[in-house]
Structure formats: C-alpha cells, structure tokens
Amino acid sequence: MEHDPGGSIAMVGCLEDDVKVSLDEIAEPGTDARAVLEQLEPSRLPVHVAIIMDGNGRWATARNLPRVEGHRAGISAVRQTIETAARLGIDVVTLYAFSTENWKRPRHEVLTLMGLLKEYIKRELKTFLKHDLRFRPIGRIDLLDRSVRRELDRAVEATSSCRGSLIQIALNYSGRQELTDVMRSAAREAAAGTLRPDDLDEVWIEDHLTTRGQPDPDLLIRTSGEQRISNFLLWQLAYSEIYFSPVLWPDFDQEEFLKALLAFQCRERRFGGLPQSGSVFTPPKDEHGKT
Numbered sequence: 001m002e003h004d005p006g007g008s009i010a011m012v013g014c015l016e017d018d019v020k021v022s023l024d025e026i027a028e029p030g031t032d033a034r035a036v037l038e039q040l041e042p043s044r045l046p047v048h049v050a051i052i053m054d055g056n057g058r059w060a061t062a063r064n065l066p067r068v069e070g071h072r073a074g075i076s077a078v079r080q081t082i083e084t085a086a087r088l089g090i091d092v093v094t095l096y097a098f099s100t101e102n103w104k105r106p107r108h109e110v111l112t113l114m115g116l117l118k119e120y121i122k123r124e125l126k127t128f129l130k131h132d133l134r135f136r137p138i139g140r141i142d143l144l145d146r147s148v149r150r151e152l153d154r155a156v157e158a159t160s161s162c163r164g165s166l167i168q169i170a171l172n173y174s175g176r177q178e179l180t181d182v183m184r185s186a187a188r189e190a191a192a193g194t195l196r197p198d199d200l201d202e203v204w205i206e207d208h209l210t211t212r213g214q215p216d217p218d219l220l221i222r223t224s225g226e227q228r229i230s231n232f233l234l235w236q237l238a239y240s241e242i243y244f245s246p247v248l249w250p251d252f253d254q255e256e257f258l259k260a261l262l263a264f265q266c267r268e269r270r271f272g273g274l275p276q277s278g279s280v281f282t283p284p285k286d287e288h289g290k291t
C-alpha cells in the first residue's frame with residue numbers, strides 16, 4: 001500500500017481529504033491482515049461493498065452446535081467487517097441479514113435471528129457513533145415485529161447526522177420484491193396520469209429503489225463457497241465484481257475481508273467496453289431519444 005513513512009493512509013471517501021488513519025489503527029503490525037492491508041492501493045478501494053453472509057449453519061453443524069450458534073458467532077465477523085470498512089473509508093456496506101425466503105426456516109431460528117439483530121443494534125450503537133457511521137435498514141421493514149422496528153428506528157434516528165460510512169442491513173429483503181414495488185409505483189403513477197411511458201427510464205427506476213441516491217455495489221462478496229446471488233440487489237449488482245470466498249461467514253475475519261478487497265483491485269472493470277478504448281460510437285437512440 002502506498003503510504004507515508006509514518007504509516008498512515010489518506011482515507012478514501014472521507015469528508016476531509018486530509019484525514020489520515022494510521023495503518024496500526026486498521027490492522028496490527030506483524031499480522032497476516034496487516035500484510036494484506038499493505039498491498040492495498042488506497043485510491044482504488046470499492047465505494048460500495050455488498051455482502052451475502054453465508055455459512056453460519058454449516059459452521060455450527062461442523063462443531064456439533066445448534067445452527068443458531070453459527071448466527072451468534074457471525075456477529076463478530078459483522079463487527080470486524082464494518083470496523084475495517086469504516087476505517088478504510090468505504091462509503092457504503094450493505095449486509096444481507098435476512099431474506100424474504102428466510103421466513104421458511106424453523107420458528108426458533110427466525111426468532112433467534114431477530115433477537116440477535118436487536119441485541120447487535122443495541123450493543124453496537126456506541127460503535128456506530130464512535131466511527132460516525134450512519135445506519136439504515138432496507139427491505140420490507142414494515143412487516144417485521146414491532147420490537148425489531150423499534151430498535152431499527154432508534155439506530156436510524158441516533159445515527160442520522162453521522163457523515164462517515166453508511167451501513168445498510170437488508171432485512172426481510174427480496175430483490176424481486178423491490179423491483180415489483182418499483183413497477184407497482186410506475187403503474188400507479190401511469191394510471192394517475194403523472195408518468196408517461198417515455199419518462200420511465202433507468203434514472204426513474206433507480207430513484208424508486210430502496211438504495212436511491214447511492215452508488216451501485218462495486219464489489220459483492222459471498223462467503224461459504226456458494227456461488228449465487230440469491231435474490232439480493234438484483235438491479236444494483238448489474239456490473240458489480242463478484243468475489244466468492246470458501247470461508248464460512250463466522251470465520252470471515254479482517255484478513256479475509258482485506259483479501260476480498262485486494263482481489264477486487266486485481267480485477268479490470270470494463271462495464272461492457274474495452275480497456276482504454278479510443279474513439280467510440282454514440283449508442284443509437286430510438287424515436288423518443290432513449291438509448
């Protein structure tokens with residue numbers, strides 16, 4: 001990593017460009033995590049990292065523990081990932097904590113997950129404030145239990161004026177449901193005469209997603225060796241780099257997260273074009289001037 005002799009890096013995405021975070025504040029000297037950190041190029045970090053935290057159940061089963069113990073152990077990986085991302089100045093981290101399909105799990109597991117989430121938010125609020133992190137849940141939050149909503153609202157309110165990284169937790173989330181909701185809004189506006197078919201474009205759709213105003217994820221990480229998107233951020237992931245880690249989520253520590261960032265920096269992002277293309281065509285437009 002290019003850093004000054006004093007061992008600090010300019011934070012990326014931070015409000016003040018001259019804020020420096022010491023490498024020692026991110027990873028202890030002499031550790032494997034530090035060795036990976038030192039290979040990172042600070043100016044080429046992803047702005048938005050999305051994560052599918054998978055493998056909690058298998059982690060617990062391998063230790064003859066109930067599945068819920070895997071979720072409990074996964075909280076430490078959540079904490080390490082968020083703190084590292086915040087210190088590196090990554091603008092947005094979106095964690096997939098509970099999908100609409102997860103309701104199909106045994107009642108005890110669902111209730112434990114919701115309980116862990118409440119506990120986590122209560123306990124981590126101080127850390128969010130310390131690191132100036134803004135908290136935001138996405139998904140059908142209105143359908144969650146009142147006690148869960150109360151903790152979520154409290155964290156949103158308490159961190160609303162924070163200006164550091166945005167931490168998004170996807171809860172009762174489904175990418176298809178999100179797109180269906182956008183289509184419904186469009187149909188409603190069209191029926192009311194406030195949306196003409198030609199006004200419905202990518203910008204309109206992005207303005208009606210739960211992630212409106214945010215950049216799309218540059219990097220999607222999925223742990224546990226599974227290689228699927230599982231109904232996560234279907235629109236937003238169109239051009240994300242995907243990193244599949246064989247590591248089960250509870251074992252996904254700071255070093256593993258930094259390794260994912262390093263792998264991202266080795267990718268060449270072309271967005272459908274070619275590297276360093278010179279003269280290019282202007283995309284053809286239809287009779288309404290749309291591409």
Ligand code: FPP
Pocket residue numbers: 053054055056057058059071072074075078095096097098102113116117120169224249
């Ligand atoms: C997938 O592993 C993981 C989940 C469905 C829940 C993730 C939740 C946590 C990490 C803890 C709470 C979250 C926060 C944000 C505090 P799995 O159960 O599908 O694992 P398996 O594929 O091995 O069965």
